[in-house]
Amino acid sequence: MSATMNTPSTIPDTADAAAHAGVHPSMTASRATWFGQPRGLTVLFLTEMWERFSFYGMSALLVYYMTKQLHFTQADASLVYGLYTGGVFLTPIAGGYLADRWLGRRLAIVIGGSLMAVGHFALSWEALFYPSLVLIALGNGLFLPNLPSQVGDLYAEDDPRRGGAYNVYYVGVNLGGLIAPLVCGTLGEVYGWHWGFGAAGVGMCVGLGIYLLGGRHLPQDRLRETSARAANAASPDAAGFAGSTTAMGSVDGNARRKPGAAAIVVPLLLVALSVMVFRSAYAHSGNTLALWADTSVDLHAFGFAIPVTWVQSLNPLFVFLFTPLLIRAWRRAAVKGREPAPVRKMAIGAAGVATAYLLLAAMAAMSDGKPVSGLLLVVFFAVYTIGELYILPVGLGLFARLAPSGMGATVIAAWFLAAFAGNLLSGVVGRAWEWLGPAGFFVLLAALATTSALALLALTPMLKKLEA
Numbered sequence: 001m002s003a004t005m006n007t008p009s010t011i012p013d014t015a016d017a018a019a020h021a022g023v024h025p026s027m028t029a030s031r032a033t034w035f036g037q038p039r040g041l042t043v044l045f046l047t048e049m050w051e052r053f054s055f056y057g058m059s060a061l062l063v064y065y066m067t068k069q070l071h072f073t074q075a076d077a078s079l080v081y082g083l084y085t086g087g088v089f090l091t092p093i094a095g096g097y098l099a100d101r102w103l104g105r106r107l108a109i110v111i112g113g114s115l116m117a118v119g120h121f122a123l124s125w126e127a128l129f130y131p132s133l134v135l136i137a138l139g140n141g142l143f144l145p146n147l148p149s150q151v152g153d154l155y156a157e158d159d160p161r162r163g164g165a166y167n168v169y170y171v172g173v174n175l176g177g178l179i180a181p182l183v184c185g186t187l188g189e190v191y192g193w194h195w196g197f198g199a200a201g202v203g204m205c206v207g208l209g210i211y212l213l214g215g216r217h218l219p220q221d222r223l224r225e226t227s228a229r230a231a232n233a234a235s236p237d238a239a240g241f242a243g244s245t246t247a248m249g250s251v252d253g254n255a256r257r258k259p260g261a262a263a264i265v266v267p268l269l270l271v272a273l274s275v276m277v278f279r280s281a282y283a284h285s286g287n288t289l290a291l292w293a294d295t296s297v298d299l300h301a302f303g304f305a306i307p308v309t310w311v312q313s314l315n316p317l318f319v320f321l322f323t324p325l326l327i328r329a330w331r332r333a334a335v336k337g338r339e340p341a342p343v344r345k346m347a348i349g350a351a352g353v354a355t356a357y358l359l360l361a362a363m364a365a366m367s368d369g370k371p372v373s374g375l376l377l378v379v380f381f382a383v384y385t386i387g388e389l390y391i392l393p394v395g396l397g398l399f400a401r402l403a404p405s406g407m408g409a410t411v412i413a414a415w416f417l418a419a420f421a422g423n424l425l426s427g428v429v430g431r432a433w434e435w436l437g438p439a440g441f442f443v444l445l446a447a448l449a450t451t452s453a454l455a456l457l458a459l460t461p462m463l464k465k466l467e468a
Contacts, residue, residue, distance in 0.1 A: 038154040043214030045172040050207030052176030057184025057200040075431040082427015089419035091141025105146040112142030120201030124194040153219035177316035185309025272418035278452035279422025281445040298371040318385035347456035352387025354449035361442035
């Protein structure tokens with residue numbers, strides 16, 4: 001790839017010619033490829049990988065830093081964690097609007113990435129802890145909705161590669177999430193917290209550098225365009241999950257007349273409320289579960305003490321392993337007419353996460369105060385990730401697909417607001433950890449996820465009518 005990058009590019013000239021001819025420059029630029037895809041996809045892939053490296057590297061250390069270095073109580077650390085992760089889902093709504101109306105996507109990404117880098121580096125000073133979290137959340141709001149929104153503009157409308165482009169992009173999201181705890185977590189635990197946060201800041205700078213150097217391969221900004229497509233591709237986790245919505249949701253290529261806006265929005269809001277409840281349980285893998293893994297799980301293997309932050313790499317690892325298998329299984333089921341409806345899939349996902357937490361509750365109850373096997377966490381994250389893949393990307397795809405005409409951005413904003421409220425609620429729920437104990441607390445999380453599953457099942461007939 002480096003040899004190709006040293007070759008002078010002709011894209012700017014051809015893009016200008018295309019603009020005069022009335023063709024969008026991205027369609028012409030997509031003819032120059034790396035690995036059979038537009039060169040811009042590689043630029044966006046690597047930028048997102050390093051941005052996610054910085055984001056998840058810092059997140060893997062956050063709850064440990066608060067409890068061990070800043071001496072927060074568990075309840076306060078859980079609440080701050082929930083506030084921070086909730087804010088991460090709230091700021092992209094404003095960030096996408098600012099970029100569409102005034103800043104443009106490129107400037108928004110540069111400003112957002114710079115704010116996040118400064119926030120990561122500022123964590124080296126304990127007195128700047130809260131301002132650092134605010135900077136990272138604000139920077140994420142500008143960065144998150146605007147980078148993936150450029151993927152679709154790299155392709156012509158009828159380009160057969162377009163459908164799988166976000167799946168390729170999604171690999172970058174999870175690759176950064178997989179590597180981050182291994183690097184930043186190890187540096188933070190072994191050499192000091194600030195080394196881990198510094199590494200996260202360096203990762204963000206690398207991502208920005210790639211984006212700026214590869215700018216000539218990216219589509220031009222178009223201000224005041226609707227932000228529906230941007231939001232459709234903009235989730236953390238979901239974020240990240242937006243890349244798989246095409247492949248992981250049911251797709252019907254036949255044009256249909258949709259019901260009235262009210263008939264669509266009300267059921268989707270009920271789904272959003274169910275997802276909010278689900279997230280209040282789901283969002284504990286980096287919070288209370290991380291604290292429990294540090295004190296109650298045997299993380300020794302082959303005579304080697306595994307850093308506890310490495311546990312956070314299990315989720316993206318299983319996303320890599322299970323996503324292709326689920327896509328293949330759902331496609332086969334669709335061919336046979338047996339693919340579950342999207343809301344039923346989401347209910348299955350919530351039930352899967354509930355099952356994962358019940359497994360933890362049983363093991364915690366039977367441990368009799370002794371450390372449980374680290375293999376338990378491997379099994380937990382396997383079940384947890386399958387459940388996650390059934391609900392989050394499918395739900396985002398459902399919202400994007402059913403959004404009434406002219407309300408795409410508003411409906412996707414409701415999805416983000418559900419994520420914000422759910423993560424915020426998870427911080428409040430986390431305050432029950434100390435008085436319920438591990439077993440009781442994991443049962444509580446399982447009960448919340450089960451409540452969400454039952455609510456989604458009850459909504460299935462209503463949503464089926466909308467998609468019929």
